[in-house]
Amino acid sequence: MEYVNNILSQIIVYMVTYALASLGIVIGGRTGIFNISGEGAMLSAASLGFAVAFFSNSWILGLLVGAVVGGIFAFLLVYIHESWKVNQFIIGIALVIFGSGISDLIYKLIFGVKLFLPESPPVTQITIPGTTSIPIVTAFINQNAIVYITYIVTFIAYYIFYKTRLGLNLRAIGEDPKAADVVGVNVRKARYVASIIGGMLIGIAGVYLPLVITGTYTSGITNGRGFMAIGIAIFASWRPERTLIGALIFAAIEVIAFNMQLGNSVIPYHFLLMMPFLALLLIMIIFKKSIEYPAGLGKPYSRE
Numbered sequence: 001m002e003y004v005n006n007i008l009s010q011i012i013v014y015m016v017t018y019a020l021a022s023l024g025i026v027i028g029g030r031t032g033i034f035n036i037s038g039e040g041a042m043l044s045a046a047s048l049g050f051a052v053a054f055f056s057n058s059w060i061l062g063l064l065v066g067a068v069v070g071g072i073f074a075f076l077l078v079y080i081h082e083s084w085k086v087n088q089f090i091i092g093i094a095l096v097i098f099g100s101g102i103s104d105l106i107y108k109l110i111f112g113v114k115l116f117l118p119e120s121p122p123v124t125q126i127t128i129p130g131t132t133s134i135p136i137v138t139a140f141i142n143q144n145a146i147v148y149i150t151y152i153v154t155f156i157a158y159y160i161f162y163k164t165r166l167g168l169n170l171r172a173i174g175e176d177p178k179a180a181d182v183v184g185v186n187v188r189k190a191r192y193v194a195s196i197i198g199g200m201l202i203g204i205a206g207v208y209l210p211l212v213i214t215g216t217y218t219s220g221i222t223n224g225r226g227f228m229a230i231g232i233a234i235f236a237s238w239r240p241e242r243t244l245i246g247a248l249i250f251a252a253i254e255v256i257a258f259n260m261q262l263g264n265s266v267i268p269y270h271f272l273l274m275m276p277f278l279a280l281l282l283i284m285i286i287f288k289k290s291i292e293y294p295a296g297l298g299k300p301y302s303r304e
Helices: 002-029 038-056 059-084 088-111 137-141 145-163 165-175 177-182 187-213 225-235 240-262 269-286
Strands: none
Touching: 002 038, 002 059, 002 137, 002 145, 002 187, 002 225, 002 240, 038 059, 038 088, 038 187, 038 225, 059 088, 059 187, 145 165, 145 187, 145 240, 165 177, 165 187, 177 187, 187 225, 225 240, 225 269, 240 269
C-alpha cells in the first residue's frame, strides 16, 4: 500500500502542470481564443520565474512572475489577432518559437555557465493532521501548496462557467460572438480578460516545473507538455472539471514510464519517452466522436 501511495503522490505532483496548462487553454477557448502558444509561454515562465525565485529565495514571487509572463504571451496573442486579424494558430506557433528561444537566452544571461545547477527554494508543503495514515486519500491532500491552488482554480472556473451569468456570457461568446454582442456582451473585453487569465495559469504551469518537478531550470524543461495540454483541453471538450481527469491520465502515464525506466525495464528507454505522446493520439482516436468544440473557436470577430 505504501508503494501505491507513493505512485499516486507522484501522479498528483505531475498532474499540476497538465491541469493548469489545459485549464488555461479552456478558459481562453471558451471565448473563441485558441491559445496554442502554451509551450513557449511555459518555457519563458519557467526560465524567468525560476530566476526570480532563486535570487529572492521565494517560490511565491517566482510563481507570480511566471503568471505575469504567461499573461503577457496571452495578451500578445489576443492583441495581434483582434487588432490585425492574424490567424490565431500562426500567432501561436510564432510565440512558441519565440518562447523556446528567449527562455534559454534569459537563463544564460542571468546565470551564465555554472559548475553546479542553481536550485529553487522549496515550495510549502501542506499536511492535514490525522490524514497521513489514510491510504490513497493522503496522496491527494498532503501535497505542495500549488496542488491546492490547482484544485481551487479548477473549482472556481467550473462554478463561474456553469453556475453564473458571467459564465453563460463567456460560453455564448465562444459559440456565437455576434449573438452575444447583440445582447450587450462586450466580446472584445471578455476575450482579453479570459485569455490573459488563462495565460497566467499556463505561466504558472511552466514555472511549476523548475520549482517542484526538477528543482532547477534546464533547456526544454517542458518536454512537450504545453502541446499535450492542448490535447487535454480538446479531450475535456472545453469543460474545466474534465481537465483534471485528462491531467491525471497523462500524469499517470508519465510517472509509470519514469518508474519503469528506474526499474531497468526491458522496454527501450526512448519508447518510454514516447508513451505520453502515443497516449495522446490514442485518446484522440477513441474519443473523437464525443469531443465537442465551441463553435466560434479560433475564428476572428469584427463588430460591424
